[in-house]
Amino acid sequence: MAVTNDTPLDAEEFAAYLALREVASLLEHGVEQQLREDGGIGGAQFGILAQLYSSPTGQARMTDLADSLVYSRSGLTYQAGQMEKAGLITRAPGENDERSVMVELTPAGRELLERVMPGHLEVVRQLFFQWLSRDDVLGLADLMPRLRDHMRTAPPRSAKPRRPGPGRSPR
Amino acid sequence: MAVTNDTPLDAEEFAAYLALREVASLLEHGVEQQLREDGGIGGAQFGILAQLYSSPTGQARMTDLADSLVYSRSGLTYQAGQMEKAGLITRAPGENDERSVMVELTPAGRELLERVMPGHLEVVRQLFFQWLSRDDVLGLADLMPRLRDHMRTAPPRSAKPRRPGPGRSPR
DNA sequence: TATTGTTATACTCTATAACTATA
DNA sequence: TATAGTTATAGAGTATAACAATA
Numbered sequence: 001m002a003v004t005n006d007t008p009l010d011a012e013e014f015a016a017y018l019a020l021r022e023v024a025s026l027l028e029h030g031v032e033q034q035l036r037e038d039g040g041i042g043g044a045q046f047g048i049l050a051q052l053y054s055s056p057t058g059q060a061r062m063t064d065l066a067d068s069l070v071y072s073r074s075g076l077t078y079q080a081g082q083m084e085k086a087g088l089i090t091r092a093p094g095e096n097d098e099r100s101v102m103v104e105l106t107p108a109g110r111e112l113l114e115r116v117m118p119g120h121l122e123v124v125r126q127l128f129f130q131w132l133s134r135d136d137v138l139g140l141a142d143l144m145p146r147l148r149d150h151m152r153t154a155p156p157r158s159a160k161p162r163r164p165g166p167g168r169s170p171r
Numbered sequence: 172m173a174v175t176n177d178t179p180l181d182a183e184e185f186a187a188y189l190a191l192r193e194v195a196s197l198l199e200h201g202v203e204q205q206l207r208e209d210g211g212i213g214g215a216q217f218g219i220l221a222q223l224y225s226s227p228t229g230q231a232r233m234t235d236l237a238d239s240l241v242y243s244r245s246g247l248t249y250q251a252g253q254m255e256k257a258g259l260i261t262r263a264p265g266e267n268d269e270r271s272v273m274v275e276l277t278p279a280g281r282e283l284l285e286r287v288m289p290g291h292l293e294v295v296r297q298l299f300f301q302w303l304s305r306d307d308v309l310g311l312a313d314l315m316p317r318l319r320d321h322m323r324t325a326p327p328r329s330a331k332p333r334r335p336g337p338g339r340s341p342r
Numbered sequence: 343t344a345t346t347g348t349t350a351t352a353c354t355c356t357a358t359a360a361c362t363a364t365a
Numbered sequence: 366t367a368t369a370g371t372t373a374t375a376g377a378g379t380a381t382a383a384c385a386a387t388a
């Protein structure tokens with residue numbers, strides 16, 4: 001397991017990483033603003049809506065949503081509570097497993113997503129894809145899902161290098 | 172130039188976008204955790220430290236920091252306050268312009284960044300670059316900075332299409 | 343007047359820990 | 366015992382608007 005510290009990022013990689021941070025930040029800001037203005041929701045709720053929408057049944061389990069959206073369960077409960085109050089989703093106990101809660105998209109929720117989506121795509125396109133060549137897009141479309149799968153699989157946070165003990169008495 | 176709504180994202184682009192969202196989220200979480208554990212700082216303060224560190228003088232103006240980090244000025248003031256309290260930076264009025272405030276990295280701040288950086292790079296590598304081919308990295312290194320520059324230049328939020336009214340009768 | 347930065351404030355979000363209920 | 370979810374809570378972070386000072 002060569003999960004050691006022997007190959008640090010080179011300057012090129014680091015520059016790419018910093019630029020990625022900035023791009024992600026800019027994109028997130030733009031998107032957040034559009035969602036807020038056009039639909040009165042934030043990125044978290046948008047993610048939930050999109051997740052449910054893309055499900056054949058329009059349903060999903062709380063825990064699965066939390067996992068796929070990188071949320072704590074309590075955090076998801078909070079958002080789900082807001083969304084239920086707003087009439088965007090319903091929550092009902094699972095049929096097979098009484099412990100679980102199935103979240104379901106309401107017509108209003110579906111409608112909201114459909115109403116917000118055009119502007120959302122527009123922003124993403126203007127802010128992001130507008131600047132990409134066809135090849136860029138193909139590259140991303142190939143890379144990102146692959147990358148996501150890897151990251152999902154990777155050890156969440158094991159082997160945490162305590163400190164690459166170079167200097168022994170820091171300070 | 173055709174900043175209209177005539178070319179929505181296709182399925183491929185949208186999938187890439189969703190995956191990008193997820194990747195960014197996973198990466199952010201991992202990074203945030205490492206920074207918090209190893210340095211007691213969050214991504215925002217890390218960004219500030221990195222920005223100052225990469226400056227030849229170790230200094231920067233408040234507003235410039237806020238802009239480059241996509242923050243409101245009050246938000247930056249808050250972070251700067253925390254960091255000053257922690258001894259990571261100092262704030263002093265600008266020499267040329269008395270209105271401005273120059274933020275400067277202290278030795279402790281520099282030391283913190285240097286202490287945190289190895290683990291940070293390690294996480295980024297394990298979480299992200301580990302899965303990329305050499306070509307992937309080159310592609311990103313080429314694309315991301317370019318993309319960032321475009322996004323910085325793009326109209327911050329003008330021409331906000333009230334709703335895809337491409338026709339001449341916007342309702 | 344315009345710009346820079348801070349303050350006051352209010353609010354959103356998020357996570358941790360304790361708890362309930364089901365498997 | 367292990368899993369699913371909620372609740373209580375507490376804290377970090379963020380933005381808006383009003384304000385003070387300088388250009």
